[in-house]
Amino acid sequence: MMKKLLSILFLTFLSFHNIFAQQPDLVVIPDDPALSIRKPGEIYHGQSFVYNIGNAVANPSILKYYLSTNMTFDSSDILLGQDYTLGISPGQDSEDGAYLVIPPVKGGMYYMLYFTDADGVVSESNENNNIAAVSFEIQTPDLVAFETSVGIGTVSPGQSKNINYKIKNVGNIAIGPSTAKIYLSTNGSLSSDDVLIGTKTTSSLGINQIEIITNLSIVIPSSTSIGNYFILIEADANNDITEYNENNNIDSTLSSFFVDVLGEPDLTADPFNISITSLCNSCSFSLGTLGNKRHIISKDASSLSFQQIIIDNNGTATSGNAKINFYLSVDGVLDTASDFKFPTSVGISIIQPGSSAQASYTLFNTDFADFSFGNYFLIMKIDGDNQVSESNENNNIFNIPITYQQSNIVNKPLLNGLKNSLVGEPYNLYIYNFNGKFVDKVLVKDVNSENEVLKNLPEAIYILNSINGSRKVFFKR
Incomplete structure (x- = not known):
C-alpha cells in the first residue's frame, strides 16, 4: 500500500x-x-x-x-x-x-x-x-529424433527388423519420460496411412542428454504388402510434453528396405532326425521308428534325453530366433491352458532357407516329481512361442509316448529279439550317422546281415538300431 x-x-x-x-x-x-x-x-x-x-x-x-x-x-x-x-x-x-x-x-x-x-x-x-x-x-524442453536406421536386407511379413535411433532433449530444462512411436511408411513422411508397429518409453532426459536405442527388434506386420518401406520414429508421440518446437519430433531412415510378401520360413523336423534315449531298452533311437513303444522315465535316478533334434527350415525365407517348448499331456493333444509346460526351453537361432539347426534337451526324474505314475505324452513344439510367422503352422508339434513309473527296473526283451534274429525272422535295421541323423532303413534277418549292410556305406562311425538294441560301429574298408 x-x-x-x-x-x-x-x-x-x-x-x-x-x-x-x-x-x-x-x-x-x-x-x-x-x-x-x-x-x-x-x-x-x-x-x-x-x-x-x-x-x-x-x-x-x-x-x-x-x-x-x-x-x-x-x-x-x-x-x-x-x-x-x-x-x-x-x-x-x-x-x-x-x-x-x-x-x-x-x-x-x-x-x-x-x-x-x-x-x-x-x-x-x-x-x-x-x-x-x-x-x-x-524454460522449454524440446525433443528431437535423429539418426534413425534399419538393418539392410529383405524381410518378409511377420519377420522382425532391428532398428536404431536417438532422441535428444535440446531444450533448456530436464524432462520426464515420454513415449516414442515407430511407424512403417511407404514414403518417409508421417501420414494417416502409415502403420504403427511399435512403441517405446523414452527415459527422463536432462538438458542436451541423448537416449540411444540400438538393435530394437520390431516385427513387420503379416498384412504388409510387397514393396519398399521406411521406418519413422516420432518422439513424444502422445504429446505428454509441451515443447518449443513440435515439428522436429519425427525422423525417418535415409534409405528404404524391401518387404517380400512371398517369402516365409517353415520350421519343422523329420522324426527320423529326432534321437531319444531313456530307460526303454527296446525303444528305437529314432522317434520316426519308435512305433507303439513308450520311452520310460522313473522316479529313481533316470533321465529322458533328446540326444539330437535337427530343426529344418523348409520355407523360402530366413527364420528369426525361436524356441522349442516341451509339454506333458495326458492325451497327446496340445492344450497350452491345461497341459504342463516344462520351465526350460531350447533356443533356436536364425536358420536360412533350406538349412538346419541342431539342438538337444534332457528331462530328469526330478522334473516329474509332482506327477502321478502312468502313461503320458511328451509334446515337443518347435517355435513354441509363435515368434516366427511361417508358411505352415501345422508341422511344429511332435508327440513322444512315455511312461512315468516307480522303479527303474524294466523288462528287457532284447534276448527275445536276438533269438528271433538268430532263427532268421526279418526285422528292420535303422542306420544313423555319428551325429544321429537318419541315413537308411534296411530289412535284415540277423546280426551278420546287419554287418553286411555296412559294406555298402562310406567309411564312418554309425549308430545301428534294431530289435537287437543300439550299437555304435566304426566301419573301415
Whole structure:
C-alpha cells in the first residue's frame, strides 16, 4: 500500500509540471516486477497499474501484453492478452489485469511488455512512455529424433527388423519420460496411412542428454504388402510434453528396405532326425521308428534325453530366433491352458532357407516329481512361442509316448529279439550317422546281415538300431 501511495505522489508531482499542456499522459507500472521462471503452457496473471500523469482526463483505452525478446516493441512480438482500461482522471490510476498463457517458445530470457493505450486512441502529451518491460526466463524442453536406421536386407511379413535411433532433449530444462512411436511408411513422411508397429518409453532426459536405442527388434506386420518401406520414429508421440518446437519430433531412415510378401520360413523336423534315449531298452533311437513303444522315465535316478533334434527350415525365407517348448499331456493333444509346460526351453537361432539347426534337451526324474505314475505324452513344439510367422503352422508339434513309473527296473526283451534274429525272422535295421541323423532303413534277418549292410556305406562311425538294441560301429574298408 505504501508503495502505491509513493507512486501516486511521485506521478502527481510529475503531472504538476504538465499543468499547462492540458493533455492526458498514460504510463503503466507492472505489479509483478519479477516473473522469475516460467514454462510453456503455464498461466500467468498479469497485473499492473495504469496512471494518468497528465492534466486532462484520459478516455478509455486498451492495455495489451506482449512476449518479446527485448525491451522494445515491434511487430514480431507475441500478443498474449489484453485488458480494458477505464477513463482516468489526472493523477488517478486504474488497476488492470489479464490471465496470460505462456506460449511454446524456445527456452531463454524474455520480456513481458505492458503496453498501455496500445491502439493509440488517447492523444497524450508523451506517446513514448506507454511501455513497461519485465524480464524473466522461459524454460522449454524440446525433443528431437535423429539418426534413425534399419538393418539392410529383405524381410518378409511377420519377420522382425532391428532398428536404431536417438532422441535428444535440446531444450533448456530436464524432462520426464515420454513415449516414442515407430511407424512403417511407404514414403518417409508421417501420414494417416502409415502403420504403427511399435512403441517405446523414452527415459527422463536432462538438458542436451541423448537416449540411444540400438538393435530394437520390431516385427513387420503379416498384412504388409510387397514393396519398399521406411521406418519413422516420432518422439513424444502422445504429446505428454509441451515443447518449443513440435515439428522436429519425427525422423525417418535415409534409405528404404524391401518387404517380400512371398517369402516365409517353415520350421519343422523329420522324426527320423529326432534321437531319444531313456530307460526303454527296446525303444528305437529314432522317434520316426519308435512305433507303439513308450520311452520310460522313473522316479529313481533316470533321465529322458533328446540326444539330437535337427530343426529344418523348409520355407523360402530366413527364420528369426525361436524356441522349442516341451509339454506333458495326458492325451497327446496340445492344450497350452491345461497341459504342463516344462520351465526350460531350447533356443533356436536364425536358420536360412533350406538349412538346419541342431539342438538337444534332457528331462530328469526330478522334473516329474509332482506327477502321478502312468502313461503320458511328451509334446515337443518347435517355435513354441509363435515368434516366427511361417508358411505352415501345422508341422511344429511332435508327440513322444512315455511312461512315468516307480522303479527303474524294466523288462528287457532284447534276448527275445536276438533269438528271433538268430532263427532268421526279418526285422528292420535303422542306420544313423555319428551325429544321429537318419541315413537308411534296411530289412535284415540277423546280426551278420546287419554287418553286411555296412559294406555298402562310406567309411564312418554309425549308430545301428534294431530289435537287437543300439550299437555304435566304426566301419573301415
